[in-house]
Amino acid sequence: MTKTLLIFFVLTQITIYGQTQKLKDTFTITIRNEEGDLNNDGLIDKVLLKMDTINETQPLKLEIYFLQKDKKYKLNVSTEKLMRPQYPNGKYGGDQIPDVLIEEGYLFIGSEIGKNHFWHKFKFNKGYFELHEITNVVWDGKNTTETEFNLLTGKRTEITKPLSSEKILKQTTKKIIVKPLPKINDFRAFDSKLN
DSSP: OHHHHHHHHHHHHHHHHHHHHHHSOOOOEEEEEEEEOSSSSSSOEEEEEEEOSSSTTOOEEEEEEEEOTTSOEEEEEEESSSSOOSSTTSSOOOOOOOEEEEETTEEEEEEEETTEEEEEEEEEETTEEEEEEEEEEEEOSSEEEEEEEETTTTEEEEEEEETTOOOOSEEEEEEOOOSSOOBTTTOOTTTOTTO
16 A cells, blocks of 8 residues: 555656646747836836747747836736747748837837738737737839738738839728737737738
8 A cells, every 4th residue: 555655656746747847938048128118007018039949949939027016027928929930840931030129108029021021019908919000011122012001990001112212113002900909919920811
């Protein structure tokens, strides 16, 4: 009976140890660190972009911390879905590490994905960070095409110009209603159909 209890205890401890090892956060490298007021409370919040260098795909994680009145930071958002890993198929995917900016209460995520240069603009609203605007610039070697999509109004404008010129070669405007607005926790900036 004692041997059975001892074996049961050892197996239980091994299982618990294995589970805690799996739960250990391996996003140990902070690549970007931006500060600013994101929830309009007058306190300086913090946004971190971290990389997991242990995982062979090197995924990225965005973390948003709100500063509390007691001067401690509280985690509000933690997402790995927003950005594609640096080595998605075991090979470098070509994407640059995204930029993170805070301006006038908005969170901007700047990404270079292939020939596309994106800015995704998020705003904290009713407990969530909602996507409000997408800007995309593409250069094909001769012309630049800039797309601005305001998700609040539904207006999506695409303008094509020759490089180093203000002459408009082509302009299209569409109305696309998106409801509900995408939340930062679930949004995939690198392969969204909204881009």
